[in-house]
Amino acid sequence: MKLFTKYNRIAITTSVIIFMAGSFAFYLTLRYVMIRQLDDVLRTERAEILQYLNEHHELPEMLNTKDQWSVVRRTAHPLERMVFTTEKGINPHEHGKEWLRKIQFTLQVHDEPYEISIYKSQEGTDDMIKLIILIAIVMIALILLAGNLINRTLLKKLWQPFYHTIDTIKEYQLTQDKALRLPGTGVEEFTLLNTSVSNMTERAQHEYQVLKEFTGNAAHEMQTPLAVIATHTDALMQDEQLLHRHAASIASIEQSVGKLAKLNQSLLLLAKIEHGRFELNQEVRWDELLQQKLNEWQELITGQNLKVSLSIVPVATVFHEHLADIVISNLLNNSIRYNIAGGHIAIILNHEGFSIANTSSLPALDTSKLFNRFFRQSGTGPDGNGLGLSIIKQVCELAHHRITYQYTHQQHVFTIFFSNSDRPSDF
Amino acid sequence: MKILIIEDEPSLNKSMVDYLTQQQYLCESVTRYADALEKIERHNYDCIVLDIMLPGGNGLQLLEQLKANKSADGVIIISARNELDDKITGIQLGADDYLTKPFHLPELSVRIAAIIRRKNQQGNNQMQFQEICIDIKGKTVTVNNDPLILTRKEYELLLYFVINKNRILSKNAIAEHLWGDDMDIADNHDFIYTHIKNLRRKMIQAGTGDYIRSVYGMGYKFSVQ
Numbered sequence: 084m085k086l087f088t089k090y091n092r093i094a095i096t097t098s099v100i101i102f103m104a105g106s107f108a109f110y111l112t113l114r115y116v117m118i119r120q121l122d123d124v125l126r127t128e129r130a131e132i133l134q135y136l137n138e139h140h141e142l143p144e145m146l147n148t149k150d151q152w153s154v155v156r157r158t159a160h161p162l163e164r165m166v167f168t169t170e171k172g173i174n175p176h177e178h179g180k181e182w183l184r185k186i187q188f189t190l191q192v193h194d195e196p197y198e199i200s201i202y203k204s205q206e207g208t209d210d211m212i213k214l215i216i217l218i219a220i221v222m223i224a225l226i227l228l229a230g231n232l233i234n235r236t237l238l239k240k241l242w243q244p245f246y247h248t249i250d251t252i253k254e255y256q257l258t259q260d261k262a263l264r265l266p267g268t269g270v271e272e273f274t275l276l277n278t279s280v281s282n283m284t285e286r287a288q289h290e291y292q293v294l295k296e297f298t299g300n301a302a303h304e305m306q307t308p309l310a311v312i313a314t315h316t317d318a319l320m321q322d323e324q325l326l327h328r329h330a331a332s333i334a335s336i337e338q339s340v341g342k343l344a345k346l347n348q349s350l351l352l353l354a355k356i357e358h359g360r361f362e363l364n365q366e367v368r369w370d371e372l373l374q375q376k377l378n379e380w381q382e383l384i385t386g387q388n389l390k391v392s393l394s395i396v397p398v399a400t401v402f403h404e405h406l407a408d409i410v411i412s413n414l415l416n417n418s419i420r421y422n423i424a425g426g427h428i429a430i431i432l433n434h435e436g437f438s439i440a441n442t443s444s445l446p447a448l449d450t451s452k453l454f455n456r457f458f459r460q461s462g463t464g465p466d467g468n469g470l471g472l473s474i475i476k477q478v479c480e481l482a483h484h485r486i487t488y489q490y491t492h493q494q495h496v497f498t499i500f501f502s503n504s505d506r507p508s509d510f
Numbered sequence: 511m512k513i514l515i516i517e518d519e520p521s522l523n524k525s526m527v528d529y530l531t532q533q534q535y536l537c538e539s540v541t542r543y544a545d546a547l548e549k550i551e552r553h554n555y556d557c558i559v560l561d562i563m564l565p566g567g568n569g570l571q572l573l574e575q576l577k578a579n580k581s582a583d584g585v586i587i588i589s590a591r592n593e594l595d596d597k598i599t600g601i602q603l604g605a606d607d608y609l610t611k612p613f614h615l616p617e618l619s620v621r622i623a624a625i626i627r628r629k630n631q632q633g634n635n636q637m638q639f640q641e642i643c644i645d646i647k648g649k650t651v652t653v654n655n656d657p658l659i660l661t662r663k664e665y666e667l668l669l670y671f672v673i674n675k676n677r678i679l680s681k682n683a684i685a686e687h688l689w690g691d692d693m694d695i696a697d698n699h700d701f702i703y704t705h706i707k708n709l710r711r712k713m714i715q716a717g718t719g720d721y722i723r724s725v726y727g728m729g730y731k732f733s734v735q
Contacts, residue, residue, distance in 0.1 A: 306590035307519050310612035314525040317615040320678045320728065321532075330726035334680075337728075341682045344612045345691065380689065382663055386701050 102223045117208040125186040149176035158198035161189040244268035299354035349470040367402040388425045395432040413471040438498035447490035515539040516546040517561040529615040543567030557584040573603040584625035614683035616674040653716040671732035680729040
């Protein structure tokens with residue numbers, strides 16, 4: 084539920100309850116005041132009658148109107164005090180019953196008790212109360228409506244910076260090499276939010292930077308010791324007597340150094356891509372690159388009796404030669420390495436993208452982990468360092484290309500869709 | 511042939527010196543920037559093996575110095591940084607090649623040989639091993655003046671063997687030389703075997719001695735047995 088809706092629910096319910104209670108109280112007060120006013124009039128009426136009686140020792144002639152009339156009769160039970168009552172009665176000047184206010188008192192005229200009742204119609208008063216209440220209700224409704232509308236538009240405007248912040252956070256990626264910059268808003272709370280978020284991302288960015296540099300530096304610092312091991316192994320190998328006795332050990336050292344070196348290079352490459360060290364500003368002819376790689380590895384392909392079917396059109400995009408080389412190499416490499424003898428590789432290159440499908444003894448790959456670093460599908464063997472696909476993924480992200488994996492017809496299919504922003508040029 | 515090795519890691523420096531010395535190069539080596547500067551001011555070398563990161567200075571500055579001296583020395587950069595920028599800057603500053611650490615010594619040797627050959631334009635572009643003659647310019651091979659037809663990879667393999675003759679060359683080093691290091695060849699030693707078998711067969715058919723020998727399953731050695 085939106086904050087505004089929630090707020091509205093509470094606010095409207097409370098206002099309606101308060102206004103209803105208020106209206107009821109208002110009605111009661113108003114009625115009380117009005118009746119008191121009527122009573123005053125009736126009391127004055129009585130006072131006038133008393134005054135007349137004192138002066139003239141007889142009752143005055145009663146003037147009856149439709150608003151006020153009197154009834155005089157002898158009584159056997161004189162009232163001690165005057166009594167006010169409200170009752171429903173018949174107005175002799177009107178049709179039907181209506182609410183009446185009545186004063187009743189007893190007077191001694193020529194030593195005989197007379198009971199005098201003066202009636203006053205409450206109709207006018209009731210009408211007035213009704214009108215006042217109606218006006219009040221309409222006013223309340225108007226106030227609520229206006230309040231709601233104002234809140235709606237005003238709040239929308241007031242919350243604008245908040246939504247702006249949220250949108251910016253949504254877009255934010257740690258791998259982008261810049262901290263989040265959020266503008267001041269003029270509203271203390273939002274400015275607080277923005278500065279907090281900015282500070283947080285700045286800290287995260289810093290930590291991330293440190294981590295990235297660490298990976299880069301660590302990999303980097305390992306290169307020279309690795310070179311020492313590699314060259315000394317090369318030198319050791321030259322001693323045939325020694326090699327005769329320790330061939331297996333030396334071979335494992337040599338291979339492991341090679342693997343470590345490759346792993347290091349992959350990590351360095353990933354770090355560099357993350358550091359944004361590659362600018363995509365070279366025109367890369369994908370078809371030529373692909374052809375060149377295929378030629379280079381021709382022996383490896385024919386060695387496994389692989390059938391390669393090509394569907395290639397000339398395609399050039401703005402990319403980075405080295406990175407394009409890595410992408411093509413890695414994909415092609417995988418398609419050869421994990422293929423079966425006498426298997427098949429199908430390569431399609433067009434303006435939409437690039438896809439490579441190959442047969443393999445491996446089952447469908449786990450798509451959720453496929454592009455993770457150091458992920459290795461079970462059954463792939465100990466070679467390969469599990470970074471090849473994550474490098475491809477990283478390069479694709481850099482170029483805003485989309486890479487997908489599918490397993491169809493017992494074939495592993497990797498497809499790279501060129502992004503729309505830099506549609507490949509035609510020839 | 512005189513080679514100067516500029517590398518601050520003494521152990522690495524020594525193994526390069528040892529390897530190249532055995533290949534009949536005359537090697538001098540320094541580990542510090544100042545020493546390197548002094549050497550290049552005073553002497554000429556056929557090839558300089560240059561590490562970029564040196565205590566007391568940057569290898570690229572040495573390159574600039576060489577350029578300023580109008581030196582004709584060949585330069586191969588060896589760097590722990592596989593930085594494209596360094597590579598490009600290095601090449602722009604007149605370096606002839608760039609090798610990323612770690613590397614195989616036979617690879618370094620092949621690269622140095624190529625640089626020296628290029629620098630030495632008037633010299634012969636032929637390499638002789640017993641009855642085998644390799645014309646590097648034309649990329650052709652003759653055995654006793656009869657042409658030996660090889661595929662490109664076989665040719666590269668033969669050249670690699672001849673330059674690193676009498677050395678045991680690991681399968682990994684050979685594979686990396688032939689297919690570059692983006693090809694993971696751990697499984698693919700069979701390919702090397704096939705290649706070497708083919709090359710050996712062609713050579714023997716052409717009338718050469720049997721020079722290629724497998725060494726304890728580890729690698730191969732090219733030598734007169």
